Amino acid sequence: MVIEARTGVLDLCRRAIQLAEADGATQAEALVQRSDQQLTRFANSEVHQNVAEVDTTVSLRFVDGKRIGVASTNRTDDASLRRLAESAARICRVQPEQPDFGGLPEPGAEPVTAVAGASSPSTVEATPERRAEGARAAISAADAAGVLAYGSYRTVTEHVAVANSLGIACEEERSLGHVVIVAMGPDGEAGYAEAAAVDIDDLDPGALGREAAAKAATSRGAVAIEPGDYPVVLEEYAVVDLLDMLGYLGFSALAVQEGRSFFEPGKRIGSDLVTIRDDPADPEGTPATFDYEGVTKKPITLVDRGICREVVYDAQTASREGRRSTGHGLPAPNPWGPFPLNQIMDAGDTPRDALVEGLERGLLVTRFHYTNVVHPKLAMITGMTRDGLFLVEAGRIVGPVRNLRFTQSYLEALARVEAVGRDRRLLRGFLGSVVVPAIRISAFTFTGATEH
Amino acid sequence: MRELTQRALDTATTQGAGYADVRVVCRQDEQLTVKSGRVEAVSLGETEGFGVRVLVDGAWGFASSSRMDTAEADRIAALAVRIARASATALRRPVRLDDRPPARGRYETPLVEDPFAIPIDEKIGMLLDADARLNAVEGLAFTETMYHGQREWKTFAASDGSETEQVITHVGAGIEANAVEGDEVQRRTYPDAGGGYQAAGYEFVRSLDLPGHAEALASEAVELLSAPQCPSGRKTIVLDPSQLYLQVHESCGHPIELDRVFGTEASYAGTSFLTTDKLDSGFRYGSDLIDIVADSTAAGGLGTFGWDDEGVAAQAVPIVKDGIFVGYLSSRETAPRIGRQSGGAMRADGWNRIPLIRMTNVNLLPKPGMSLDEIVADTDDGLFLQSNRSWSIDDRRLNFQFSTEVAREIKGGKLGQLYRNPTYTGITYEFWRSCDAVGDERSYRMLGTPNCGKGEPGQTGHVGHAVSGARFRDVQVGVGRW
Numbered sequence: 002m003v004i005e006a007r008t009g010v011l012d013l014c015r016r017a018i019q020l021a022e023a024d025g026a027t028q029a030e031a032l033v034q035r036s037d038q039q040l041t042r043f044a045n046s047e048v049h050q051n052v053a054e055v056d057t058t059v060s061l062r063f064v065d066g067k068r069i070g071v072a073s074t075n076r077t078d079d080a081s082l083r084r085l086a087e088s089a090a091r092i093c094r095v096q097p098e099q100p101d102f103g104g105l106p107e108p109g110a111e112p113v114t115a116v117a118g119a120s121s122p123s124t125v126e127a128t129p130e131r132r133a134e135g136a137r138a139a140i141s142a143a144d145a146a147g148v149l150a151y152g153s154y155r156t157v158t159e160h161v162a163v164a165n166s167l168g169i170a171c172e173e174e175r176s177l178g179h180v181v182i183v184a185m186g187p188d189g190e191a192g193y194a195e196a197a198a199v200d201i202d203d204l205d206p207g208a209l210g211r212e213a214a215a216k217a218a219t220s221r222g223a224v225a226i227e228p229g230d231y232p233v234v235l236e237e238y239a240v241v242d243l244l245d246m247l248g249y250l251g252f253s254a255l256a257v258q259e260g261r262s263f264f265e266p267g268k269r270i271g272s273d274l275v276t277i278r279d280d281p282a283d284p285e286g287t288p289a290t291f292d293y294e295g296v297t298k299k300p301i302t303l304v305d306r307g308i309c310r311e312v313v314y315d316a317q318t319a320s321r322e323g324r325r326s327t328g329h330g331l332p333a334p335n336p337w338g339p340f341p342l343n344q345i346m347d348a349g350d351t352p353r354d355a356l357v358e359g360l361e362r363g364l365l366v367t368r369f370h371y372t373n374v375v376h377p378k379l380a381m382i383t384g385m386t387r388d389g390l391f392l393v394e395a396g397r398i399v400g401p402v403r404n405l406r407f408t409q410s411y412l413e414a415l416a417r418v419e420a421v422g423r424d425r426r427l428l429r430g431f432l433g434s435v436v437v438p439a440i441r442i443s444a445f446t447f448t449g450a451t452e453h
Numbered sequence: 454m455r456e457l458t459q460r461a462l463d464t465a466t467t468q469g470a471g472y473a474d475v476r477v478v479c480r481q482d483e484q485l486t487v488k489s490g491r492v493e494a495v496s497l498g499e500t501e502g503f504g505v506r507v508l509v510d511g512a513w514g515f516a517s518s519s520r521m522d523t524a525e526a527d528r529i530a531a532l533a534v535r536i537a538r539a540s541a542t543a544l545r546r547p548v549r550l551d552d553r554p555p556a557r558g559r560y561e562t563p564l565v566e567d568p569f570a571i572p573i574d575e576k577i578g579m580l581l582d583a584d585a586r587l588n589a590v591e592g593l594a595f596t597e598t599m600y601h602g603q604r605e606w607k608t609f610a611a612s613d614g615s616e617t618e619q620v621i622t623h624v625g626a627g628i629e630a631n632a633v634e635g636d637e638v639q640r641r642t643y644p645d646a647g648g649g650y651q652a653a654g655y656e657f658v659r660s661l662d663l664p665g666h667a668e669a670l671a672s673e674a675v676e677l678l679s680a681p682q683c684p685s686g687r688k689t690i691v692l693d694p695s696q697l698y699l700q701v702h703e704s705c706g707h708p709i710e711l712d713r714v715f716g717t718e719a720s721y722a723g724t725s726f727l728t729t730d731k732l733d734s735g736f737r738y739g740s741d742l743i744d745i746v747a748d749s750t751a752a753g754g755l756g757t758f759g760w761d762d763e764g765v766a767a768q769a770v771p772i773v774k775d776g777i778f779v780g781y782l783s784s785r786e787t788a789p790r791i792g793r794q795s796g797g798a799m800r801a802d803g804w805n806r807i808p809l810i811r812m813t814n815v816n817l818l819p820k821p822g823m824s825l826d827e828i829v830a831d832t833d834d835g836l837f838l839q840s841n842r843s844w845s846i847d848d849r850r851l852n853f854q855f856s857t858e859v860a861r862e863i864k865g866g867k868l869g870q871l872y873r874n875p876t877y878t879g880i881t882y883e884f885w886r887s888c889d890a891v892g893d894e895r896s897y898r899m900l901g902t903p904n905c906g907k908g909e910p911g912q913t914g915h916v917g918h919a920v921s922g923a924r925f926r927d928v929q930v931g932v933g934r935w
Contacts, residue, residue, distance in 0.1 A: 040910055041540070044717040048540040052515040052910070053532060054805040056502065071496040075519045088497050095574035096492045097581070129539035137543050151719040153909045181909075183720040259595045260633040334494030336486045336597070370723065373843040375856055375876060378636045383854050383876075383932075385847040387723075406845075406852055406878070408932045448932035449878055451852035452726075 010035050011172045013077055014164035017061045020086035022166060028064035028105045030165035032293055032332055033057065040155040041132035046140045051129060062333045063089035064105065067098040071334045103320025106296045108168040113297050115173065116281065116288040120158070121200035124176035127156040135206035139182050142210030148217045150210060152182035156201060163295030171291050179429055182209050183388055184217035189453045190401070192216025193367050193388035195238060197427050197434060199287055216367065216389045223401035226392060228447040232363035234356045237426040240437040242369045242384070243411050244277060244344045245430040250377055252303050254318035255338025263378050263412055264309050271307035271415035274349055278302050279313060279341035285427060286343050287434040291328060298328035303341065315339035342433030349421025349438060356420055356441045358396035365391040365398060380411040385451065406449035417443040458610040460523045461505045464530035466612055470507035470537070472550065474611035476762060477503040478804035483569065483602040487580040489595045490588060495573065502804035505530045509537035511547020517805040550785040551794050553765055555614040560759025562622040564654030568602040571655045576600050579663065583628050586667035592675035594633035598663065599648055601625045615764040623755055623915055625650035625903060626658045628667055630674040639677035639873060641670045641858055645695050646841045650901030650915070651753040673859065676871060683860045683872035685931025689835030690877060691828055691924045696857050697817070698900040698918035699841045704881040705745055706815040706916065708850035709772055711787040721909050723848025726881070729791055731778055738778040739885030742820055745773040747782050749797060749813035754917030755901040756813030763808055765797035772815065784810050802912035809908045814917035817891065825896035825922035830866040836930060837861040837868060838875055854878040854932070877930045884925060892921030
């Protein structure tokens with residue numbers, strides 16, 4: 002597999018591999034990540050933080066038989082790369098063999114075609130002035146609604162290159178813009194909006210600002226409500242957490258191999274309306290051609306109409322089962338195993354308003370906050386609601402209510418999905434990008450309350 | 454180095470910065486992981502670069518680079534000024550910094566054995582030994598042992614003449630046993646979930662004696678598979694330091710960050726219930742037994758240093774005194790807004806991140822009287838909770854819920870039945886007001902949190918918490934089946 006963009010980062014990989022081989026490596030892999038990241042943050046309707054960074058990191062995996070050492074540096078001159086190879090060789094040779102190490106991944110037999118749409122010139126060339134303009138648009142929307150704007154506007158461009166001594170050599174430019182806005186009013190009312198895009202021309206901070214401000218305005222005067230079981234509509238911002246947590250807990254081959262995953266092929270974990278895929282080529286997501294081991298990313302159906310189908314693999318977990326990696330490896334060394342970084346939930350056919358209209362008495366949840374695992378194999382999660390929680394009766398929003406704590410199995414939640422929105426959003430989760438619709442769930446367990 | 458820092462400062466001020474500072478940071482990390490008898494990860498990382506922070510017309514700009522030459526210093530300083538000017542187009546309250554004398558000097562973490570001088574094979578051997586002892590116990594599904602050493606060389610210079618150099622060394626190590634049966638996944642960790650951490654040398658790792666604690670830990674993980682579910686209800690709980698430190702972290706450490714109070718973290722981590730009207734107004738945060746201090750001079754703490762990342766000297770800041778809320782973690786920008794001087798809590802995660810208000814060592818001070826064992830012996834009916842398993846708290850730091858790895862019944866002052874999957878929940882100030890015993894010096898120890906997340910772009914902070922264990926009355930244990 003060879004893809005080259007001629008930016009020089011692949012040359013850094015090749016040089017590091019040459020040096021490793023000169024030091025006696027039987028195999029070697031180099032990963033170079035050159036990033037240019039800029040972010041503007043605003044709070045109380047003014048910019049309070051505005052930052053930029055550029056960095057290049059070279060990570061070298063040095064293999065001697067079944068011993069492996071990894072060293073990394075952000076110094077890219079030849080002397081530093083020599084030291085890098087020496088360090089990796091030294092730490093490789095002082096450790097015992099890994100009997101089940103299957104070797105570095107080999108190039109596939111088929112030629113590789115780079116996915117389209119991984120990067121956009123508008124994002125690559127984004128300026129501080131463009132981000133400040135976005136912040137001002139969000140602030141203006143908040144001003145108009147009598148609330149304050151808080152948020153961030155981030156642009157990142159990354160050149161990723163991976164090469165190994167078995168012939169893998171690939172390089173790709175990836176870009177992302179991400180806008181997050183919380184609008185808050187004087188009485189504690191709050192609203193939220195978020196969007197991500199490869200091309201920042203697809204982001205509209207003003208529209209997001211209006212969405213968050215409007216939500217905040219309707220959150221004013223929230224009243225207390227008793228915790229308990231409620232039917233819910235989860236907006237896309239909340240659904241992200243379901244996919245993130247399930248990806249983290251269960252969709253990894255390592256989690257299955259260690260016996261800590263809920264995942265069993267053929268097991269039903271969701272209603273017929275739930276299909277979740279990891280698709281690195283889907284243009285609605287953030288396309289990427291290869292993983293951090295240089296293996297071509299394959300689309301994987303994780304859950305098909307509620308039934309568990311496949312998990313994702315990296316080279317090591319695949320080797321244990323005598324199969325090929327699905328292209329979901331993380332940078333070495335990686336004790337956490339592979340993860341799905343491009344999750345997509347299939348859209349349904351329910352218009353946004355009809356999701357809420359289907360609630361006889363329930364809650365509309367904007368998003369979740371600070372979720373964590375209570376019981377891993379049941380995917381039992383606790384967390385809080387935030388930035389807009391509303392009581393719905395007879396299909397109509399009655400008014401805002403104070404935030405609640407939930408303690409709920411996300412598997413049970415998926416099994417109770419009774420409607421899926423037809424529109425989807427591209428958002429950022431903690432595992433990567435996520436494309437999700439809003440959903441309606443017949444029962445969701447809230448176990449506590451707070452004061453706002 | 455001095456040529457680069459001076460060049461950056463000169464360029465920034467020439468281009469219009471009213472204030473500028475530059476940090477040059479080199480960080481080295483050594484990480485070793487053994488999983489189920491297999492050396493899973495051995496890595497050595499280094500990263501070096503500099504960041505320039507400027508104030509132009511009361512607006513902040515920050516830029517950073519890993520290219521270490523004077524031409525790049527010019528480019529980055531000019532970019533920081535350009536970014537500040539862009540910030541100024543959406544500014545309502547120009548930044549004003551408090552006065553402080555220029556910082557000058559050198560600080561180095563005190564240590565006995567340089568962890569980077571200990572051969573890697575010796576460290577791996579220790580981890581493999583501990584792993585083998587874990588796996589000598591029948592019934593485990595997988596195990597993990599880890600070591601992490603980090604050293605940071607940091608040079609700070611500012612346009613007010615400040616110049617400091619610091620060498621900070623942190624080490625951590627720990628073991629973990631996991632048992633799986635059916636839907637149950639039970640975990641036990643030592644000394645703390647994620648490993649025990651201190652600002653120290655390798656002598657700290659030796660003192661943990663990981664192999665010596667392995668067998669008992671593994672046995673308890675297996676025992677948990679058949680232990681009953683922890684009963685629910687309003688109960689007396691005694692928290693071991695391995696859980697109490699995170700209770701302090703989440704429900705005291707974060708809400709006292711003055712930038713959160715002023716809303717600058719609102720869009721990410723949230724705000725705080727400890728609003729400024731509660732300062733100096735006698736707000737009761739906890740019972741009379743609660744004394745909390747943010748102390749960046751405490752021995753061994755991950756939040757211990759000579760100066761923070763804007764040149765403010767290390768100090769101990771009272772936070773809660775006799776249960777009354779009295780202070781915040783603050784910066785040169787935020788402290789004047791409450792009429793105070795910075796408490797020196799600005800810390801950045803490396804050269805490419807801007808300093809934020811972070812915890813230093815937020816410590817619950819010990820109370821003379823009873824050790825932790827004596828608190829247990831003094832409890833008629835309750836639960837003893839050890840080792841954090843999960844945590845969650847709302848965006849104003851009020852409603853929290855924690856899970857621990859293990860609970861032990863306390864009956865008549867004695868530890869008894871083992872329970873699995875314990876959880877407890879409450880409202881921060883109600884919980885701390887229910888505290889009726891805090892352990893004395895005999896169980897007081899410094900713990901570290903090496904994974905405290907905050908800020909955008911994300912920053913991982915190393916912070917410390919010294920605690921001795923404490924007892925709380927009438928706490929909600931369990932939620933539903935959990």
